[in-house]
Amino acid sequence: MSLWLCIRFELLPLEALIAQQGHTGDSAIVVATQRRVLMCNEQASLAGVQPEQSTSTAQALLSGSEYRVFERSQEAEASLLEQLSTWAYGLSPHLQRWRANALMIEIGSCLKLHHGLETLLRRIETDMRLRGLTICTGVAETRHAAWLLSHAEPSTASQPEDPLVERLARLPLELIAEDFPQAVKRLEKAGIRQFQHLLSLPITALGKRCGESFVDWLNQLQGHRQEPAVTYQPPEHFEDTLWFGFDVQNQQELYPAMKQLLAHFCQFLINTQLTSNSIEWRYLPLHLKQTSSAPCSPRATGQNKPTSSNAAFTIFSETAQHNANLWFELSCLQLENQSFPEGIEGLSLVVTHLQEAAAAPEDLFHAGVHPASRHELVDRLRSRLGLQAVGYLDYRHEHLPEEAVIETQTLIAEHNSDDALFGQRPFWLLPAPQPIHQEAEQLYWNGPLDVLYGPERIEDQWWSHPVSRDYYVAQTPERQPVWIYQDRHNRRWYLHGLFA
Numbered sequence: 122m123s124l125w126l127c128i129r130f131e132l133l134p135l136e137a138l139i140a141q142q143g144h145t146g147d148s149a150i151v152v153a154t155q156r157r158v159l160m161c162n163e164q165a166s167l168a169g170v171q172p173e174q175s176t177s178t179a180q181a182l183l184s185g186s187e188y189r190v191f192e193r194s195q196e197a198e199a200s201l202l203e204q205l206s207t208w209a210y211g212l213s214p215h216l217q218r219w220r221a222n223a224l225m226i227e228i229g230s231c232l233k234l235h236h237g238l239e240t241l242l243r244r245i246e247t248d249m250r251l252r253g254l255t256i257c258t259g260v261a262e263t264r265h266a267a268w269l270l271s272h273a274e275p276s277t278a279s280q281p282e283d284p285l286v287e288r289l290a291r292l293p294l295e296l297i298a299e300d301f302p303q304a305v306k307r308l309e310k311a312g313i314r315q316f317q318h319l320l321s322l323p324i325t326a327l328g329k330r331c332g333e334s335f336v337d338w339l340n341q342l343q344g345h346r347q348e349p350a351v352t353y354q355p356p357e358h359f360e361d362t363l364w365f366g367f368d369v370q371n372q373q374e375l376y377p378a379m380k381q382l383l384a385h386f387c388q389f390l391i392n393t394q395l396t397s398n399s400i401e402w403r404y405l406p407l408h409l410k411q412t413s414s415a416p417c418s419p420r421a422t423g424q425n426k427p428t429s430s431n432a433a434f435t436i437f438s439e440t441a442q443h444n445a446n447l448w449f450e451l452s453c454l455q456l457e458n459q460s461f462p463e464g465i466e467g468l469s470l471v472v473t474h475l476q477e478a479a480a481a482p483e484d485l486f487h488a489g490v491h492p493a494s495r496h497e498l499v500d501r502l503r504s505r506l507g508l509q510a511v512g513y514l515d516y517r518h519e520h521l522p523e524e525a526v527i528e529t530q531t532l533i534a535e536h537n538s539d540d541a542l543f544g545q546r547p548f549w550l551l552p553a554p555q556p557i558h559q560e561a562e563q564l565y566w567n568g569p570l571d572v573l574y575g576p577e578r579i580e581d582q583w584w585s586h587p588v589s590r591d592y593y594v595a596q597t598p599e600r601q602p603v604w605i606y607q608d609r610h611n612r613r614w615y616l617h618g619l620f621a
Contacts, residue, residue: 123348124229124281127259127267128209128245130202133222135160136254137197140362149188151179159193198222203356208248210355211388212241217351223271225264227351242279251381253364261285265342269316272296285343290317301338304331355393359472361385362405369465372456379452382470383445390443396478398441400448404432405467432462439496441476447497454505520581521588522550522617545574545594547604547618554615557605564605566616568598576607592617 130136134152149165151158158174169182176190202218209216212235215227228241235241242258249256259270259278266285269292270278277288294314298305307330313319319327320343328336340346363378379402390396436451519525558565564572575593582588589609596602602620607613 123227123262124232125261125264125267126226126228126241127219127223127261127264127271128205128226128249129223129257129259129268129271130205130254131222131257132160132255133198133201134193135162137201138191138194139253140201140364141194141197142191147187149183149186151176151183151188151190152193153179153190154193164188204361206353207355207359207389208361208385210353210392211385212245214353214392215351216353219264219268223268225267225351228260238279238281251363261288263342263344264348265338266344269296269342286317286320289320289342290315292316294319297338301331301335304335307331355389357475359386359389359475360469362467362469364405364467367466368463372453372461375456375465375468376449376453378468379470380445380449382468383448383452386470386472387443387445387448390475390478393475394478395475396441396443397472397475398438399435399472399474400452401433401435401471401473402452403469403471404462404465405469406432406462406464432465434459439499441478443478451501454501458505520579522546522579545577546592547602547620549621550604550618551616554606554617557614557616559614564595564614566597566603566605567601570595570597570603570605573602579606594620 135150138152139150147164149168149170150162151165151170152160153176156176158170158172158176158179160172161170161179164186165179165183165188168186170179180188180190198221202222202224205224206216206218209224209226213226213228213231215230217225219225228235228238232238232241235244238260245256245258257271257278258275259267259273260281261267261270262281262285266289270288273288273292277283277291280288292315294305294308294316308314308319311330313322320339324336324339327339337346341348361382363382365374365378369375386400434455436448436455438447438451442448517525557570564570573594573596576591577593578589578591580587580589587610590606591609592604592606594602595605603616604618604620605614605616608615
């Protein structure tokens with residue numbers, strides 16, 4: 122059986138603008154549309170501001186105090202709902218936006234995963250509180266019923282074990298007046314103002330009085346008609362934001378928000394079977410507070426943003442992954458090497474480069490060092506020292522050893538090299554071959570050398586500067602293996618490399 126959870130954001134126009142613009146402190150905030158107050162925060166309400174007032178009346182009531190008047194931004198609301206949809210995808214893949222200010226999530230199939238309804242609702246309440254969002258929830262067998270119950274008392278809204286008709290009984294019909302204005306008007310004239318009266322009427326009589334579309338809706342409401350299935354298609358990028366509600370003084374105060382954002386991000390990657398090798402952190406400054414009482418639009422406010430509003434830093438990983446702990450460690454290492462800007466009250470995590478996760482082959486016997494440990498070491502060093510400060514020594518298929526060994530920032534995919542060939546060559550070469558001393562038949566470098574293996578002849582560049590060398594593996598008195606060669610043109614000996 123389906124079980125739907127409706128999360129309704131009743132202050133979405135207000136809280137979407139606050140999320141977009143920043144923390145408002147103690148300012149009175151008014152959201153207006155067509156020069157009328159749509160909604161306001163508690164500070165404005167205490168001053169007497171009410172919905173449907175003119176903006177001039179609201180400004181008169183707020184004169185002498187710190188306040189802001191914003192034009193409603195449906196773009197900001199849609200952006201916030203998109204972020205919240207991405208977050209909700211971590212709860213269930215079956216979700217959709219509902220009306221203009223709600224999310225509808227099918228939770229019946231995943232309640233066991235979330236350890237029951239009560240635990241899930243507590244988690245949602247905590248997450249939304251950290252985001253500074255006000256929510257009302259409703260749980261029911263159908264989507265329409267879940268939305269209606271989000272307007273009910275909490276004790277009724279989240280008790281799906283009780284009969285649906287009883288839970289809907291005391292809700293007023295005016296909740297659906299916008300959807301069915303004529304039907305609701307006719308019903309109210311007949312004295313029917315609550316769902317308990319509506320649902321007790323014969324369906325045939327309602328069809329004649331209110332029309333077939335209203336009857337179809339009632340059948341969907343009560344689960345008599347199957348609703349179409351929904352599956353959310355996540356975006357091709359990830360972006361999430363948390364506000365602290367205070368001026369962050371040091372980097373350590375960022376850590377809880379970073380952990381939470383990374384947990385959301387990595388859960389999103391797991392759910393979507395995606396991965397990434399770079400993330401971007403963006404500092405969000407406080408730029409709404411002002412001592413002036415003059416109103417300001419979002420556009421005008423944006424002109425006063427401090428330069429720190431553009432502060433950001435990017436974290437790179439050698440391998441695409443979804444390890445939240447490693448991303449956090451790399452972020453902290455890089456933070457330690459950066460100056461911390463002032464006036465930061467929010468943090469965004471933005472990831473634009475996502476790719477499909479590839480299943481890595483597992484070593485049956487877990488022999489040797491797992492490649493991930495090598496990549497993680499490089500990630501940590503680069504986060505602390507800088508991206509360009511750490512690289513690899515790799516090789517390419519060239520005859521001359523000095524041309525074969527190269528420095529690179531990224532390790533080439535595993536080579537199918539000839540072990541018999543490269544096993545007798547050191548990976549670390551001197552910057553330039555170093556002449557070694559010869560007396561009679563004895564070679565000297567840090568003492569007399571004993572030849573262990575050779576020769577291996579290498580010839581190349583016959584068309585320009587001919588090279589012909591005989592290479593040997595030798596050993597010093599301290600048993601240090603070295604790589605030497607004799608130039609076949611001038612008959613001189615050189616040290617070219619050292620073995621580990």
